[in-house]
Amino acid sequence: MVLVYIEIHQGEIKKSGLEAICFAAQIAKLKSSPLTALVLSNSDSLAGLGNYGVQNVLVANQNIDGSDSQNLCSLISQVAEKNQANYIVLSNSSIGKSVAGRLAVRLNRPLVSGVNTILEEGGKLIFRKSVYSGKASAYYTSKNDKAIIALSPNSISPSKSGDSNATVSSVEIAVQPSKIKLLDRNLVKGKIPLAEADTVVSAGRGMKEPGNWGMIEELADLIGASTACSRPVADIGWRPHHEHVGQTGIAIKPNLYIAIGISGAIQHLAGVNSSRKIIVINKDPEAPFFKAADYGICGDLFEVVPKLNEAIRKFKSSNS
Amino acid sequence: MNFLVCISRTPDTTSKITFEADSRKLKEDGLVFILNPYDEWYALVKAIELKEKFGGQVDVIHVGNSNAEVVMRKALAIGADAAFRIDIEPDSSWEVAKYISDFAKTKAYDLILLGKETIDHNGSETGAMVAEFMDLPYISYCNKLDIDGTKATIAREIEGGTETSEVNLPFVLSAAKGLAEQRIPNMKGIMDAKKKPLDIIAVDKLGSDLELVRFELPPVKSGVKMLAVDDMDALIKILHEEAKVI
Numbered sequence: 017m018v019l020v021y022i023e024i025h026q027g028e029i030k031k032s033g034l035e036a037i038c039f040a041a042q043i044a045k046l047k048s049s050p051l052t053a054l055v056l057s058n059s060d061s062l063a064g065l066g067n068y069g070v071q072n073v074l075v076a077n078q079n080i081d082g083s084d085s086q087n088l089c090s091l092i093s094q095v096a097e098k099n100q101a102n103y104i105v106l107s108n109s110s111i112g113k114s115v116a117g118r119l120a121v122r123l124n125r126p127l128v129s130g131v132n133t134i135l136e137e138g139g140k141l142i143f144r145k146s147v148y149s150g151k152a153s154a155y156y157t158s159k160n161d162k163a164i165i166a167l168s169p170n171s172i173s174p175s176k177s178g179d180s181n182a183t184v185s186s187v188e189i190a191v192q193p194s195k196i197k198l199l200d201r202n203l204v205k206g207k208i209p210l211a212e213a214d215t216v217v218s219a220g221r222g223m224k225e226p227g228n229w230g231m232i233e234e235l236a237d238l239i240g241a242s243t244a245c246s247r248p249v250a251d252i253g254w255r256p257h258h259e260h261v262g263q264t265g266i267a268i269k270p271n272l273y274i275a276i277g278i279s280g281a282i283q284h285l286a287g288v289n290s291s292r293k294i295i296v297i298n299k300d301p302e303a304p305f306f307k308a309a310d311y312g313i314c315g316d317l318f319e320v321v322p323k324l325n326e327a328i329r330k331f332k333s334s335n336s
Numbered sequence: 337m338n339f340l341v342c343i344s345r346t347p348d349t350t351s352k353i354t355f356e357a358d359s360r361k362l363k364e365d366g367l368v369f370i371l372n373p374y375d376e377w378y379a380l381v382k383a384i385e386l387k388e389k390f391g392g393q394v395d396v397i398h399v400g401n402s403n404a405e406v407v408m409r410k411a412l413a414i415g416a417d418a419a420f421r422i423d424i425e426p427d428s429s430w431e432v433a434k435y436i437s438d439f440a441k442t443k444a445y446d447l448i449l450l451g452k453e454t455i456d457h458n459g460s461e462t463g464a465m466v467a468e469f470m471d472l473p474y475i476s477y478c479n480k481l482d483i484d485g486t487k488a489t490i491a492r493e494i495e496g497g498t499e500t501s502e503v504n505l506p507f508v509l510s511a512a513k514g515l516a517e518q519r520i521p522n523m524k525g526i527m528d529a530k531k532k533p534l535d536i537i538a539v540d541k542l543g544s545d546l547e548l549v550r551f552e553l554p555p556v557k558s559g560v561k562m563l564a565v566d567d568m569d570a571l572i573k574i575l576h577e578e579a580k581v582i
Contacts, residue, residue: 085474110494114476117464126546129459151353155549195473200500209496215581239581264513272579282350306560315565327568
């Protein structure tokens, strides 16, 4: 059996969770084995996961918090052993990363984290991940055909594979009381976490001052993007730290990354070079970012961005 | 209070990555290797800051061959007291974690720290594994840590926000930006480091069920297509037809 653990966020299945399900369904199909999903809380949409290849959904009605990796590991490993799961799939989120290593130790099987693709070669499942900050890929396989797989967000587009409901049942597993006491959790409201965003508009020191960000936020709104920034502007407090993408910040891989007034230092590129399409707007023709871009506009952002926003508004109104 | 900091040796961020002919090993010729920045800037310096406050000892540990001794001496120059090198070339983070935890079980550490990831494999795997081998709590991506007696208060980054929690020592943490201020080793530190102990520990190869099939370089980008500065039609076309965001 293939087991997938998915995170439920305010009653909704997270996008990264749906991606993990579809990836696990690919493994299940290649191994001709059933797919079971494990969740920590009930949600109306669970039966509908049948459309994505899930046969059974197990709802662990525990009051355990997913951010305690010790408890989550106990739960997942017991379910995995009971159901003889050879492959366990989770999302490579902060929760997934914390528990995946533990599962590898507890269940004594290999871990491949940050996986973005699966292929089959000579009857073996091969998992590809990005290494050296996006400068290369590595392919791994498990010698004993058992593994823990942590899927990198935005690696696959979830799509329905059938039209049937999954069986939803609850499971009771005993775990120890948590050793970690959660004091506070602060989530930025109404925004998609950067690591999961499909489209990202990012700006840097070229913006000259924090008061100029209105046009960046406007552009982001117009195309349904999340906003991000380079390290220097987060360091000087122009933008919040959680927007900082790059090597020391968040690594992202959106479908579209628009970089405005960012020169493209190698540390910045290390966090964004897995983006599928990159558009760079910069007035310096020597900006290193142009070499990593798909499309470039060499010009003053204070002229280009307002013009672009205007053009998008016009396009949208003539197409609505 | 005793601290163990797990350190890695990685190619510098600016390195051009190539592989040996069998595509299974990094070509090391001409590369500059550094102490993994997250291990150095945040995990190691935080341990040193805590030692300065509470007293005790900071040990660093590395699993790998003697090539790493340069970066281990750097850790000593920054302020670690003793270094331990497990003399084996590991094939997986599972092995690294097993060796580190076997070593740590012979000591009594109050806190085990490592960087949030290495900049070569970007795995974020070892911390959780060490914690599991030692049956300790694990808190990842810490950017703030205060210790009061045996109680630690930690702030950490999560998707789209932050989280604050409380846990008793000992535990394992992975360090992210903000946890400590980077320190540059001074001349005295560099001289002292030469006299500090760097012990080499022989172990048996454990092996692993994880098999590296190959490394691969990404296809070369076809190159940037420059658009005229006032050609909004071209941009709109890209956003609409290629990126499908409008």
